[in-house]
Every structure is written in C-alpha cells, then in structure tokens.
Amino acid sequence: MSKCLYYLRSMISHWIEWKEKCALALCSEEIQEQLRQFAFLRFRKLAFQYVHRTSVGNGQALVPDKKDAWHMFETHLVVKTTKQGKRYKDWLFARTRCSDDAPIDVIQGGASLIMRDVVREHLRREYSPNNMVSFNKPLSAEGTFTLEDLLPGDIDPSCEAELHEYEELAERHAKDVFRDMEQRERVAFLAKDIGVSLADKAIIQLAGCKKSVLNTAYHNFMKKIASKLINEYPDDGHESVLRLTMMTISNIKENVWNWGKSEKACAHLFAE
Amino acid sequence: MSKKKKTKLPELKIKSVPGWQKQRFARWLAEWEIDKELKLSKDVENDKRPTETTPQLCEQDVDNVIDPVRNEPPVRSGQIRLLSPEISPVIDRPLYVAVLQESKHDSFLAAPYSRFSEPASNGELLTGRKVPCVKVLCLWNAHSIPSNILQKSWMVDDLSEDEKNEAMTLFKHLTEKANLPIGLEKRVGPPIYHPEDPRKIYQQEEAELMKVVQERPDTAVTYHLEQKKELPLAAESRTPYETGKDLKNTVSESRDDKETENPPKHD
Secondary structure, X not given: OOHHXXXXXXXXXXXXXXXXXXXXXXXXXXXXXXXXXXXHHHHHHHHHHHHHHOOOOOHHHHOOOHHHHHHHHHHOOOOOOOOHHHOHHHHHHHHHHHOOOOHHHHHHHHHHHHHHHHHHHHHHHXXXXXXXXXXXXXXXXXXXXXXXXXXXXXXXXXXXXXXXXXHHHHHHHHHHHHHHOOHHHHHHHHHHHHOOOOOOHHHHHHHOOOHHHHXXXXXXXXHHHHHHHHHHOOOOOHHHHHHHHHHHHHHHHHHHHXXXXXXXXHHHHHOO | OXXXXXXXXXXXXXXXXXXXXXHHHHHHHHHHHHHHHHHOOHHXXXXXXXXXXXXXXXXXXXXXXXXXXXXXXXXXXXXXXXXXXXXXXXXXOOOEEEEEEEEOOOXXXXXXXXXXXXXXXXXXXXXXXXXXXXXXXXHHHOEEEEHHHHOOEEEEEEOOHHXXXXXXXXXXXXXXXXXXXXXXXXXXXXXXXXXXXXXHHHHHHHHHHHHHHHOOHHHHOOOOXXXXXXXXXXXXXXXXXXXXXXXXXXXXXXXXXXXXXXXXXXX
C-alpha cells in the first residue's frame, strides 16, 4: 500500500473514532496529534489569507497552536454539551451520502467549511478591522458610499410638508428615468426587486444578455441616476440629494413592478 | 430630468442615527469583509485527489457512525434543528433553523440562523445565545417548510419560551407591522435603505439557501400562493411602495419601520 493510501485510510479511521468517542481527548494520542495537525493546517491556510488586512506583520501571529485550533473547531458548533448539541458531527459524516467523492475527502471538506467559520469568528473577535470601517469614508476602494450613506437618520415628523415635496420630485424624476430605461435595466431592476437571481434562465432570456452584463447594467444604472440628480441639484447637500435619489429609486421600482405585471413575457415571474 | 433647471431642495430635519446602530453596522461590515476574504479561497473544501489514489474505503464504517435523521424526534414548534445535507448538499455550512410555528398544509414556519455574529438588518435578532451558529436568527428569511422536509434534520435543542416569543414578535413586526417592544429594538440590526448596500448581497446569498430548501421537488406541491396569503412567509421585500401584490414565495425583509414613517404617497 502506498504511503498516501495508508495515510488516507488512517485519517478516515481517526475521524470515525473521534465521532464515536465524542471528544478528541478520549481518542488515542496518535489520533489526537493527526486531527490537531489537520485543524492547525486548515486554520493557518485560512488565516494567512487575511493577514494583509490586519496590522499583524507575521501571519503566524494569527494562528493558534494545534491544540487550540482543534478546540475551536470542536466547540464552534456545540449548541449544548449533550450528544444532541453536537449534531454537526452527523452533518459532517452525512455529507458522504450525498457525494460521489471519497468519504475522507467529503468529511475533511466539510471540516474545512466549518473551519472557515471558525477562523472568521476568531478573526472577528481578535483582529476585527473595526478601525477600517470609518463612518464617512467610502466602504470600498471603488465605492462612493460611506457608512453614513447607508444608514441615513429618520426624518423629523415636523418636516411633513418638505417630505411631501421630496415625494413629488421623486415621482417626477422616476417617471422620466423609467421612460428611458433599457429593457435589460428594467429586467435587472425587476429581478432584484422580486428576489430572483440574475442568473435565472427566465431573467437572462428576458434581458437578452448574460448575468454579468445584467449585473453591470444594474449598477451602472444606479450610478447614472445618482449622477443625474447630483447634476440637477448642485447646490444641495449630499444628504438631501441622496435622500431624493433613494426615494426616486423606490418610485422606479414601483414603475418597473407595474411594467413587469403588464408584460406578458414577465407573467411567469408573477405566477401564482 | 431637465439639466438646466436648478431647483433647491427643501431642507429636512434629520434625526441622528443612534450610536449603537452605527457600531453594530460597523461590526457587521467588519465580519462581512473577513468573510469575503476567506471565501476567496474557493478550494477551501477541495481536498480531492485523482480517483485512483483516493480510497473508496470505509464507506460502511462511515455510515455506521451517522445517527440517521429518521430516528430523530418529530418536528415540533419550539425546536432548533440542524438540516441534513440530504436536503441540499450545496448548502455550504451546517444550517440551523428555529421551528417557530406549526402552519397549515402540514408545514412549519422556520427561520434560519445567520452565519454571522451581528444582526445584519432589522429582520435579524440577537438571540442571547453565545454559540455563533445560533446567535442571530434571521426572521426576514423565515419560510413555511413542509414537515416531511423539515424532518430531514437533527433535533439540536429546544427554544426557550422567551426565545420563541421574541422571534414571533419580530416576525409579526416585519410582516404585520406589529410594534416591536423596546427590549427587542436594540437586539436587531439597522434597517436597509440603500439599493447598493452590501447587506443586500448577503441577503441574496442567504435567501438562496432557503430557496434551495423550498425548491426541493417534494416541497413544490405544497407551496402555493394561496397558502402564502394565509400565513405570511417572511417580511416582504418590496419595501417602500406597498402595492398589496403578492410576490413569489421568497420574502425578504424590507418593509420596515422607516418606510412606515415615510408613508408611500399613494397608500
């Protein structure tokens, strides 16, 4: 038997023993060593991917020792300490029934997926990039939105009249914009609004283009509305224009919805 | 839109966003950023070797250690259950759901737990539990799931009466505009307004998971619109301009308080 085959055979028996005995501490030393090594290597691989986003120079600093890596893995999904609370182990093994791949690959693949969540939780707690999320800086390199844009405050109830004016303007702008919308923009809008994936076959057929093109069309359209309104209201504050933009988009959604309902080609999207 | 016409917008008095909401959102975004980064490694699950070197061994041994879901207690409201990969092998994490209420047509209203530790939106509730996989409950993504599907799961724990009541209170708040008690207000995330908000991408991903559960062939028969009218399936997604039209069977959060405060012009 080759060394590799021997290793794989022994690994699967390690996983089985761990499942049967309920905790690694009850397994033999060899098994403890092998499974801890597995956890450590997976943890390290994932954590290293994130090191450039932290102030830690050396990726190794993000990685716990083998024992802790395994402990985090083993306890991450324990809802309670009884067997019932550790059903994730059954999930891990039951995946083998749904796959044609070798059981060892499926089990370790599932363990790696869990480990990804473990590492995310660890990084969140220990190395959370809170300092990277500024309230008034763009959230992404290419983005123009700040956290403040995404979380606008409530409008004071005393501004009812002003709000009504905004609503009228939004309705008017939406009507203009909707009239000039291309088919693919309308389809993208509709799909997003009703929660249908842009990759949906019916949506792609309706739009006459691929998902990626549709997605780009959607985002470009959003940018287009934003810049139109910025140009139209150059003397107004960012917050006021943003508020009007969002209200306009809501109105466009309504127009697109009505359009979708009246289009025969969209009927199946609304099918009961 | 006329480019030449320069109109001055009326000034609006805006209340400032509570600090805790900003902080919570910042923490969620941080978690989202980590998640995105870790997901860049597409081969995280991929240990596959050429078939000739992979031992197709021990299948029987593996089978023997799995507690079959058929031996699990019947689904009841008030349980936390872990969905079996049999429901869908494409779900890439152990998906825990809270069974909230028995509904008609032999179904149960069930809501998934988030993969994150912070509630993303006002449709997600901090449960008070410490374990990450059951820390945040996504009521916006609650669905009515036939019991024969939900039975393909392991019973993990019971919800306390408080947990159940709180979840149903938020669910009713999202679907029926019922008031949210002050105690719960601070246990949900900030509402989503902006169409380009990254939380929309997250919601899309999470909605897809539940869609996979719903779209199993054995669920299709029982899932019809008239059933939806009897039991709201989740907080609806078409936020601001409620037209009263029913729409598909997935529902995502969005008709939130804010929109009630700024009522649609044609209501």
